Amino acid sequence: MCVSWANLKRICSTTPPLRRIHESVYELDPDARKSLEYQRTRSTDAIVDSLLPIPGGSEHLIVKPDGRVVQGNTRIKMLEERGYPVNDLPREVFE
Amino acid sequence: MNTSVSNTTPRPPLRGPRIQYSDGTVVTPPPLDVEEILARLRLQDDATRSVFLSVFAHSLTVDIRAILLDRPVSDIDLDRVSHINEFLHQLTSGVNPAQRRSGSGDAELVGVIIDTSYIYHLESAVGRALSTAAGTAGLLCKESSVAQGTRSVPSDDLPPYSDVERELLLLLFRTGGERFSRKADEVYSPLADIFGLNREQRSRLRADREESLWNNRVQWARRKLVEGGLMLPGPRGVWRLTESGRQKAELMALRHH
Numbered sequence: 001m002c003v004s005w006a007n008l009k010r011i012c013s014t015t016p017p018l019r020r021i022h023e024s025v026y027e028l029d030p031d032a033r034k035s036l037e038y039q040r041t042r043s044t045d046a047i048v049d050s051l052l053p054i055p056g057g058s059e060h061l062i063v064k065p066d067g068r069v070v071q072g073n074t075r076i077k078m079l080e081e082r083g084y085p086v087n088d089l090p091r092e093v094f095e
Numbered sequence: 096m097n098t099s100v101s102n103t104t105p106r107p108p109l110r111g112p113r114i115q116y117s118d119g120t121v122v123t124p125p126p127l128d129v130e131e132i133l134a135r136l137r138l139q140d141d142a143t144r145s146v147f148l149s150v151f152a153h154s155l156t157v158d159i160r161a162i163l164l165d166r167p168v169s170d171i172d173l174d175r176v177s178h179i180n181e182f183l184h185q186l187t188s189g190v191n192p193a194q195r196r197s198g199s200g201d202a203e204l205v206g207v208i209i210d211t212s213y214i215y216h217l218e219s220a221v222g223r224a225l226s227t228a229a230g231t232a233g234l235l236c237k238e239s240s241v242a243q244g245t246r247s248v249p250s251d252d253l254p255p256y257s258d259v260e261r262e263l264l265l266l267l268f269r270t271g272g273e274r275f276s277r278k279a280d281e282v283y284s285p286l287a288d289i290f291g292l293n294r295e296q297r298s299r300l301r302a303d304r305e306e307s308l309w310n311n312r313v314q315w316a317r318r319k320l321v322e323g324g325l326m327l328p329g330p331r332g333v334w335r336l337t338e339s340g341r342q343k344a345e346l347m348a349l350r351h352h
Contacts, residue, residue, distance in 0.1 A: 015117055021164065045281040048270055052285065053114045058150045058231045060112070062157055070161045085273050092112040092223075093121075094161045 016067035017087050018076055032074070039078045047075045051089055062092045070094050106213050111226030116269065120349065127226055133206055135234040137198040144201045145190050147232040151205065152186040154224035155179050158217075178215045182208050235291065253309060254290045259316035261347060262289050264325060267336050268344035275344075276335035279317075283310050 025032040039047065051072050053060040062071040069076055079086045108126030115121045136147060159179055162172045188194050189204055196204065205225070212221035229235050254262075266285060267275050287297050287309060299308045317334060320326040325340030336344060 015115060015119060043281070045278060049281070049285050052270060053112060058153065058227050060227075062112070062161070064161065064164065068164060070164065071157050088117040088269075088272070090114050090116050090269060093115050094157075095219075 015087065015091070016065075018063060018069055018091075019067045020069050020073045020076055022073060035074050036077070039074050042078070044079065044082055044084055047078055048084070048089070051075055053090060053092060060092060061089055062094050065093055065095060107218065109209065109218055109222035109225055111230075112223045116348065124226070127222065127229070129209060129225065132225065132229045132234050133202040136205065136229075136232070137202045139198060139232065139234070141195060143232050144198060145195075147228045147234070148186050148190050148201060148205075150231045151224045151228035152183050152190075154227045155182055155186075155220055157223075158220040175215065175217060178211070178217060179220065182211075182217075182221075233293065253292070253296060253312055256312065256316050256319065258290070259286065259312055260320055262286055263313065263316050263334075264320065264336070264340060264344045265348060267326075267334060268341060268348060271336065274335060275341050276333055279332050279334050282334055283307075283313055286313055 022032070026036050027033075050059060051061040059071060061069070061076070063069050076086050109129055110126055111124045113121055113123045136144060139147070159176050162168065162176055168176075185204060185208065189196060189201065209218075209221055209225070212218045226235075263282065263286060266282065266289070267277055270285070271277050284297075292309065297307070297309050300306060301308050301311060317326060320340065321328050325337055325343055327335045327337055
């Protein structure tokens with residue numbers, strides 16, 4: 001069986017997959033819906049950049065040790081919808 | 096800055112966030128130079144200091160969100176939330192235009208929050224907030240840039256080609272998705288962030304033509320990687336690692352951490 005590099009990387013990865021924490025909020029909360037609509041207008045690369053832990057990027061991806069997303073839920077949702085491999089993104093693990 | 100706590104108890108240094116990569120490697124940043132950051136904060140204009148305080152406060156809300164995710168919440172964690180809320184109360188009051196302080200006043204406020212964080216074991220939260228706010232406001236000094244997993248700008252102002260090549264390779268490896276690929280136009284800015292370049296360094300033009308010196312340096316780095324077989328020569332506008340480039344980047348990433 002041929003295993004692609006991407007799949008092998010995922011199989012061997014030691015980080016748990018990301019889990020978004022508030023799916024229903026987009027139906028209940030107008031602010032969350034606005035945020036979702038805004039993220040839809042952004043390019044995939046712009047969203048990815050905003051999640052990276054670099055100076056000047058104030059809202060990088062933060063997750064619990066089990067993969068629950070503490071910061072970046074809406075952006076991760078967008079990337080998932082576009083098929084981006086979100087589990088490969090660097091993350092801060094909140095302990 | 097109130098140093099009464101530090102005078103009596105050895106304090107662990109504040110640090111920025113620890114970052115985990117998908118291969119499992121974890122980067123623990125070196126200590127933040129708190130005094131240097133506060134000294135720089137004092138010298139900033141009102142708008143920059145307001146940005147700093149706002150980002151500092153926003154980062155602290157992340158801690159409350161994370162604490163409240165797991166129910167029921169213990170009394171200890173509720174106390175932590177309460178103390179963080181006090182920090183937020185002071186910080187958000189501080190950005191109210193009617194309550195604005197001087198540079199020294201803002202630095203003193205942040206200094207007091209740092210001191211207090213040690214009393215309530217909130218130094219991890221405050222370290223992240225300080226690092227994030229300082230990064231956003233452009234206050235990170237040389238050591239702190241490294242703390243963010245970045246490299247400082249050498250004395251010749253812009254980073255040398257070899258450093259740009261290495262970081263370009265790593266950027267495509269880490270953020271290029273399944274194909275290790277990014278649009279060319281969207282590589283320059285993240286790379287400049289990695290090196291902590293300021294606005295002038297990013298927008299500086301070449302002497303001989305109306306072209307960004309930084310973009311030109313990145314393009315040369317890319318050309319050398321193509322010539323070395325580490326990046327594909329096309330398609331136009333898309334920068335992508337070859338399999339050799341992917342393997343080299345993976346080894347570099349492991350060594351780097």
